[in-house]
Amino acid sequence: MSATLSEATPASYARHPIRLTLNGLVRDLQVLPWTTLLDLLREQLDLVGSKKGCDHGQCGACTVLRDGKRINACLTLAVMCDGAELTTIEGLASHGQLHPMQQAFITHDAFQCGYCTPGQICSAVGLVNEGRAQTRAQISELMSGNLCRCGAYTNICDAVEAALPLCQQPGGDQ
Template sequence: MSATPNGAAAQPFVARTIRLTLNGQSRELDVLPWTTLLDLLREQLDLIGSKKGCDHGQCGACTVLRDGKRINACLTLAVMCDGATLTTIEGLASGDQLHPMQQAFIKHDAFQCGYCTPGQICSAVGLANEGRAHDSVQVKELMSGNLCRCGAYTNIRDAIEDVLGGAR
């Protein structure tokens, strides 16, 4: 063990145990303090639907739901999710039955390359949970944190409005 500048022994970092519900299943996981939620999902749990786009919270490709609200997994430390309920794109469907938002994205051809699609769908589900989008302008504004390099925004908006319209 090495010494710190004041002569005290340096303490090694140790993993912390967190408990959470992930896609409907209770999990107990050991994570290092600096592990992001995105890295935990992709590298330790093999849930690769959430994408690492910018790794700076600017593109939304990593969007998941924590307690029903959308968050950027790349900016969230895994230890911050202790006790939370998390839903990733892998957890939205119920068996073979797609979530209505997933069905709407297919119906409206709301993707091209598909890289941003998991984050777009999770963000759209979070947007629907918030209940604040009442027209196309609000959907556009409230989805502005999710970028699509292919430019499928019109179809994405149509899919979201289709689901929101059915919920109204």
């Protein structure tokens, strides 16, 4: 006699324990093996700043920081983040003060609809952490994985360029 679907409990259906540091807090979680980091953040942890744009890693709306580096949360399985330090847009501000990159986006009006803004800001902070962008052309190239349907690219580059020296000061970056 064969088992019914409700009786079947394959190991792949089991939740997996993971521990990660999320926005400065250690979290012990149980996740299904196919849960993406984006779905974990948005659906289970109610951190909705990271957006689901294309769900294929092509738009950058879901960009978060893993150990200070940019990743697409829609392409990253949550189980791959066991032991990682994750920062979302919600975790960038500190002690009631906006991160210098967040403030630069406001100052330079680097958003219109705002949908891509969390991913843009996290990507820009990751770009600073990577230490690879020194010129406007490098900023533009290294931010090219983050799309803005409104076309605010000039202001985004202005904001990142203005925030670079502030973020590179001790205590200014992540």
